[in-house]
Amino acid sequence: MTQHNIQNRVVLLGTKGGPAIRPGTGMPTSTLVQMDGLTVLVDAGLGAARGVCDAGVALEALDAIIITHLHSDHYLELGPLLHTAWTAGLKRPIKVIGPEGLADYWRHFLAAMQFDVDLRLRDEGRPDLAALADISVLEEGAQPLGPLTLHALRNEHPPIHDSYALRFDGADHRVVLSGDTAPIEAMVPFAQGADLLVHEAMLSAGIDALCARVGNGDDRLRHHLERSHAPADQVGAIATQAAVKHLALNHLVPVDDPNFTEAHWVAEVRRTWDGPLHVGHDGLEILLPASDT
C-alpha cells in the first residue's frame, strides 16, 4: 500500500471555487496529497480522475479519498472516479472518508449505473464494485491514516454543518487544507507551524462582478459567499498568525473574470502575508522539502 520512493508533495488538481465550468475556466476542487508513501485524494470535484492521471498517479494507486463536505464541487466525480479506477484495474478497497450521507451517494450511484456494472461483472469477470469503496464517516478529531495522522476540524461553511478542514501529520511534514470555510480563529492553532497551508480564498473586489453575472437577481449568492468563504487578505493573516512555511490559495472565487489576474490575488494577500505564496492553478505541484535530519 505505501510506496516509500514517492516524493512528498501536494498537487492542486482543481482550483476553481464552485461547480460551474465555462470556456477558459479551470476545474472544481480536488487535491492530491502524497506523504510518507501514502497517496490521498482530497475531494473529488468534476475533473478529479483526469487530474489524478495528469499528476502521474494511476487511479488504482490511490490509498484513500477524503471528502471535506457535500457540496457538489467537492464530490460530483467520486462515483465516476471509483468506477473508472475499477475499469482501470482496481481490485482492493479504497478507504473513503467523508460526511454522513456519502454512503447513500455511493449506493445511489451504483443503482444509477446498475446496467453497466452488472454487465461488466458478468462479461469481464471484474470484482464487486460496491465493495471497493470502504466508506467511513469523517468526524472531528484525529485518526490514523496509514503512516500518517489525519486530523479533522469542523470549519464554518453554512448552511452545511458537516464541513471540515484537514491536517496531515507525517514523519517530517505537516500539511493543512482549510476546506471551504469563512475565516475561523481555530484555523490558527490547527495550522500552527505547518509546512504548507492550502486555504480557500475569495477576492472581495471580484464578488460584485460575479454576483452581477451569475446571481439569481437577489442577494442570496452574495450572502452565501460572504458568510461561508474567506477573503484573501484574511487568509494571509491566518497564515501569518499560524507561522506556516508556505501558503497556497485554492478554491479561487472569482476564477474566470479577466479583470482579476494573479497580480490581484498577490496584492491582496501581501497586505497580511510576506512568506512564500502560491496562487493556485490546476496542476500546480508544491514539493514538500526533504527533512534536514
Ligand SMILES: [Zn+2]
Ligand atoms: Zn466549494
Ligand SMILES: [Zn+2]
Ligand atoms: Zn462548499
